[in-house]
Amino acid sequence: MSRVVQQPSVSASPAALLQHVRAGRASSRAELAALTGASRNTISSRVDQLIGADLLLEGGRGDSTGGRPPTLLQFNSRAGCVLAVDLGVTSVDVAVTDLSARVLATAGHPIDIAEGPRAVLGEAVRLGAEVLAAAGLSDADVRAVGVGVPGPVEFSTGRPSHPPIMPGWHDHPIPEAFARWPVPVVVDNDVNVMALGEMGVTGSDLDVLVVKVGTGVGCGVVVEGRVYRGAQGSAGDIGHIHVPAPDGRTVLCRCGNTNCLEALASGASLLRDALAAGLPVSSTRDVVGLAARGDGPALELVRQAGRTIGTVLAALVNFFNPHRIVVTGGVAHAGLPLLSGIRESVYARAMPLAARTLAVELSAAPELSGRVGAALMAVEACLDDDGVRVALS
């Protein structure tokens, strides 16, 4: 016989019980007892605590398997709210969501991240208060804050670590800016946050690459539904992988090396090449807009960028063998030309076994995944063992 190695036992902590109900794995005390192996008494007293804290709701009758039909349990996603902050290189967006990451109100505007942490975070806090008011909620309803930033973050402290395009932000204690809300504040880089957003509120147990094509190029790496970070937390940093230029050019990258992926195929390189080709554009958004409207030269630039990104993804498909690749970020608004360039290279060079059932897709809502991901990250933080312990105390 052959069989799979050790499975961890199923926890019956109050937080674990809540997660089982929330994920739809159980909807009654009996199902929770069967799933976790804990006694009916233990389950009942913990469920009562969760109901007392308003995190679970009781109502309706389930199907009986003999005897009295069970009372159904439901996760109360209105037991509080979280703030989701999406900091971009040129924008700040804040949403308030319920505990299922449903957006209740959102606000944002352009801002230059180089204005520094004091100005930008001050604005994020102001927008947070604004969306709470717009949704008819108060500061006391906030359970956690999630923040995505466009650079590397030391996840355990929430401090940016030498972020190349966030001057003045190195080692800044971002969580302290949100002291108005005395709750957990979780900070991560925008690509990891977007990856969470693409997994959605139901989560996933799949292996997924979420590729962001914006000013730069980055990748969120999801292993069995969880963000993979690597030794220094820099996993997914694919923008500086070396690629041969299709026309044999040598292009200097802002990192000092030559022919990095993002020197050849990114929002910044698209703008550079479009200007060099004499297209009437002044921003990456203009190039993407032209391509989306079917302008021939812009289309070809976007498609070629897709092909170049695809050569790197083909190698990563062989190595990582993901179930899905999701393409997001500002350049993803160009749509099919980008996607077909990527697919062309991936299917030309990836191994047939690894590519067989691989899905390569555009994000359904590239502009929202940052906020939804930040909300999900915040929800996780307030529904983990520590968070639930606080809620029950």
Added chain:
Amino acid sequence: MSRVVQQPSVSASPAALLQHVRAGRASSRAELAALTGASRNTISSRVDQLIGADLLLEGGRGDSTGGRPPTLLQFNSRAGCVLAVDLGVTSVDVAVTDLSARVLATAGHPIDIAEGPRAVLGEAVRLGAEVLAAAGLSDADVRAVGVGVPGPVEFSTGRPSHPPIMPGWHDHPIPEAFARWPVPVVVDNDVNVMALGEMGVTGSDLDVLVVKVGTGVGCGVVVEGRVYRGAQGSAGDIGHIHVPAPDGRTVLCRCGNTNCLEALASGASLLRDALAAGLPVSSTRDVVGLAARGDGPALELVRQAGRTIGTVLAALVNFFNPHRIVVTGGVAHAGLPLLSGIRESVYARAMPLAARTLAVELSAAPELSGRVGAALMAVEACLDDDGVRVALS
């Protein structure tokens, strides 16, 4: 505040208690109770069962923190043995080890995997009986069998899946060949098995790439100490990643594509290039031997192969951000010339943050890691929840 998201609760199943003692996380009933949160009664009765089944030993007195000093517990690695089968393209090796993967006896000889499953597995079973006898053990002492094969395997059934260099093995039920021992039989591809072997008996919670440079090139991917497989189980299949040839050549690969990594840098390509250069060799082993003895042209071939492999690893370092890369396989016997070629490319092209504390090393015992890994895989299978339940029944 910022903090890490949900941790699973610690299990107190008999198998989990055994693992805690085996890994050195606890050495007394009191420590097990503190670690798992289970009651002293539960712990005591489960520990007594494990002692009754000879899996734990009791002896000595620990330090007291007040009151009677605790009795120390120890994992009994002699409670049984496992068979470790390492099938290569041209060899079969079988070891019997204790439950800590210490080799008690080993035997093996050249064989051509193309002789097919009946002949090769028959030989493996014969060698299994031979090493058991050599170690003074009987069939009844065998707790599990681990098998590594040089091709893709459907892990859940232990059947090879279209293995390119194992003609006649597709879909063959390998575990059935070992029916002489009515115990769990676990089969995986050799690179995953070697990765386990390199993690060692103490395991690891690190992110590691184990790169095998043999006839072909493959990679075991370890995420937080566990083998990562991907969607179709083909993760780590780096041999067919496209690389530019250093001299601009176009080289056809046996897969039908051009300039795959293993067409340019593998045991097979080394032999081809050495013959083309007129070196007096008739096998990859000869080329590796020449390089290890300092022959100039052979050294340069090996070093160049290292550089080419390093260009792929540089990209993977950016993407995966591992703590360590371990190089193993037949060509690793060439030693430093291979390693320095790899390091040269990795440090030239990987991002400074990801490369900062990265260790790139040769395997300490490339010829043994296949057997140690197969033994560890077998041990895991007999010490998981199911395996311990059988032992206690």
